[in-house]
Every structure is written in structure tokens, then in C-alpha cells.
Amino acid sequence: MAASPDWRIYSSSQQLATALATEVARVLSAAIKDRGTALLAVSGGTTPGLFFDALSQQPLDWKRVIVTLVDERLVPESSPRSNAALVRTRLLRGKANAARLVGLYHKDANAEEAATAASAELRDLPMPLDAAILGMGTDGHTASFFPDAGNLDALLDPDNEALVLPVHAHSAGEPRLTLSLGRLLEARFLALHIEGAEKRAVLENALAPGGYLPVSAVFAHAERPVPVYWAG
């Protein structure tokens, strides 16, 4: 059954960051209460910085929070393109420093080997995810589901049992690692965070009848409305 987007519109990036951080903290706090631990997956790129700043200030029992990545570039944390490094510097600060980061990158491993190793590590975590926050590129990719990925069919197959998949796409720059669509859809709270008129138009086109981009698959297969946090 297709889920509709549930637009949450803010007049500034800061207001959006505060609202999204408040909602994610509420979800994580409920998870800690219910099962003693909370599992959050976040995206990288340029959009989530303010959200990370706001979330890091939320009063949570951070030592019970495990943070992982929706996707990662095949680069070490010393690279400015590392999503793990972004999470360490912007999210795991102050009290949030007590959270545990389980990244996807593995030194000296190619994308396939790293995906296998990361899948094994994630299998030991208390899946499903409590919260997953997706981003989106102007080409309609979300997570690392790039339109020109060689394995796009596998990436967009909601029944694929994999946890982490390797991605090779010319447009992505370096090889990538991504959580599978199925694991993202299982998240108790799944949201898309996009900003700017261009991304809004891309998403509206992707969700219009006949429109099809990788991000469309999230809405096509989600069983609940997916909140779209947007600021212009």
C-alpha cells in the first residue's frame, strides 16, 4: 500500500531542526522506556547539521542510544566526506557523547566486504530501528539509492533481506554503503528531511502519478504516512 507524504513545513532551517530533534528525542525516549535502548539511523550530507546540533542538546539517557548511519561513503573518518565523522562532530557532543556510534565503513575493505562486515555488526543491534531520518539529493536519490547504481533493482526491493548493501554509482563519487530499503521501512519512525524549493519540486514530481525516482520507492512501500520535514 502506498503511503502519502505528510508535509511538515517550517519557515526556517532552525525551526525545522528544533521540531525534528524534539520529535526524534520523543521517539528515542519512548524506546528507552519500552526496551531499555534506542536505535537511530541518520543520513549525512550537508542538510542534517542543524538537526544534529539540536538533537545533541536534547535531554536523553544518551548512554542507552545507539546511532548508526542510513548510508556512508567508502572513506575513513579522516575524510571531510565521512558521514561518521559528521555525526561524531555535530551529534555526539556534550551529553550525546555517551551514545554509541556504529558506523558502516571498514578500513581496508572494499564496498562488498564492508557491507558484509557492517551487516554482521548491525545484526547484533536491537533491530528494528526506532527512528531513521532520510535525506534526498536533487537527482531523487535517498539513502544511497542512486538512480545510476548498478544494483538499483536490489536496492529498491523492499523484500531484500540484506541489512547493508554496497553501491557503485558514477554519480555518487566514491563507492557507498547503504541500509537496505526493507530495514529503513521497518523503522518505527521514518522521516524525510529536505530543504529548499528545488528538492521540494523533485519530491513532488517523484510522487506524482507516473513520476518515478529512487525516493518514490520509500513512499510506494511504506505502510504509514512518511513525514516530510521541509523548510524553504
Ligand SMILES: O=C(O)[C@H](O)[C@@H](O)[C@H](O)[C@H](O)COP(=O)(O)O
Ligand atoms: O551521504 C549522503 O550523501 C547521504 O546520506 C545522502 O543520502 C544525502 O542525504 C543526500 O545526498 C542529500 O545530501 P545533501 O543534504 O548534501 O543535499
